[in-house]
Amino acid sequence: MASVSLSSPSVQAYNKGIVSCGRSQLSSCSFAFESGFFGTKFPTGPLSLSTRKTRRTRPESVETYCSSTLSASTQTFDVVIIGAGIIGLTIARQFLIGSDLSVAVVDKAVPCSGATGAGQGYIWKIHKTPGSDTWELNMRSHELWEKFAESIQDQGLNPLEVLGWKKTGSLLVGRTPEESAMLKRRVEQLSNAGLKAEYLSSHDLLLEEPAVMVGEEGGAAFLPNDSQLDAQRTVAFIEKANREFVAKGRYADFYSDPVTCLLRSGSGGEVEGVQTSKRTLYCKKALVMAAGSWSGSLMHDLLRESDAILDVPVKPRKGHLLVLENFNSLKLNHGLMEVGYVGHQENATSATKLTDNGQALSVSMTATMDSVGNLVLGSSRQFAGFSTEVDDSIIGYIWKRVAGFFPQLKEVSLTDFAVRRKVRIGLRPYMPDGKPMIGPVPGLSNVFIATGHEGCGLSMALGTAEMVADMVLGNPGNVDYAPFVVQGRSC
Secondary structure, three states: OOOOOOOOOOHHHHHHOOOOHHHHHHHHHOOOOOOHHHHHHHOOOOOOOOOOOOOOOOOOEEEEEEOOOOOEEEEEEEEEEEOOOOOHHHHHHHHHHHHHOOOEEOOOOOOOOOOOHHHEEEEOOOOOOOOOOOOHHHHHHHHHHHHHHHHHOOOOOOOHHHHHOOOOOOOEEEEHHHHHHHHHHHHHHHOOOOOEEEEEEHHHHHHHHHOOOOOOEEEEEOOOOOOOOOHHHHHHHHHHHHHHOOOOOEEEOOOOOEEEEEEOOOOOOOEEEEEEEEEEEEEEEEEEEEOHHHHHHHHHHOOOOOOOOOOOOOOOEEEEEEOOOOOOOOOOOOOEEOOOHHHHHHOOOOOOOOOOOOOEEEEEEEOOOOOOOEEEEEEEEEOEOOOOOOOHHHHHHHHHHHHHHOOHHHHHHHHHOOOEEEEEEEEEEEEOOOOOOOEOOEEEEEEEEEEEOOOHHHHHHHHHHHHHHHHHHHHOOOOOOHHHHOOOOOO
């Protein structure tokens, strides 16, 4: 029997290489709502994760591509999703509300312990380019987020309390004549695409954001209808809504339980399920890989001893965000990012400096106020493998970069915030061509992948979830699948 080594570096990275927020942290952003989620009702009592109604049989002839034996704990679902970040959980949600399929989500850690929980939470279009390969997916996702927030309000709930949802508007700011000219072109593009967009001179910008300084030759592109949310609140809400389907035998989640190998049928070679560290999960309809930065290395290890060859070129792109709690020296009316962020996001070689250990580093200004009034500043991008260690020198670079736009911060020292500051570290799933990989895996007819969103996983999540569900169910899609196919983009 062929086997996968469970001690390979990439499997270790999958199991250990994250910053994890524990259960105690997650419980702080849970909500005991009685009202519905798109028309359904939450149970008011404790949620049980019993899966008594799920089928516990298994195919008679199954090949396991791992050295371990099958677990005595065996369950069967229609769909098994690997990854409990915002992509995996929203895909589960889409199957639950849009079909009668049963769904299991399995993850090596817990929700919000990867890139999802470390992000800034903006659902913006200001830095997106009309007509690009990802534009249609971005627009569809933003439309679905707006409807999601509206549906919560229709149920008598406050989207700010539930999701941290705020319609702050977004500003893309520049300081040079060249950047101002680019911003004017962007406003024209966005306006022609049907969005409400406005160019602000430096004087007009001061009226919107009195604290920001861009100089006489600077300006900003302004989208007043852009929004942001709190990732942990949003994930807690979606997770709670998904668990409403537990009592119907249609949902279960298994956390702190890494996948160790695939199970394939002895005849057709189709993937029948997965083996985890604790149990065997069979899938009758589809297996979805949505493990973010770990999707490539995990897929490689799971297929190592099989006849299928797939090299997903996704890799981790590390980012730092600085969070200043109860910061009263600076208040923002909108979310902001500098023009350089666009190139900083799209170009892996746009480094501005080197870290102390010689790694290329790119830093651009982003600034938001979260739902509880904390100032969130960023951002950095670097390729550092699966390391999630905090680099204080990078925090210094971020502070200096942000202070270049907010002069009053130059009067404040970071050492004054030793107690009231936090650093978020996330590993964004980077794809070399800048587009997520979404679709069926060649040679594995019932396996799908959804990864490579880099810093846009939150904003693209609902559109991605809809796309994956439509593919599995055979529904006509709302977004062109072609830019995101796996074929031709893997090695």
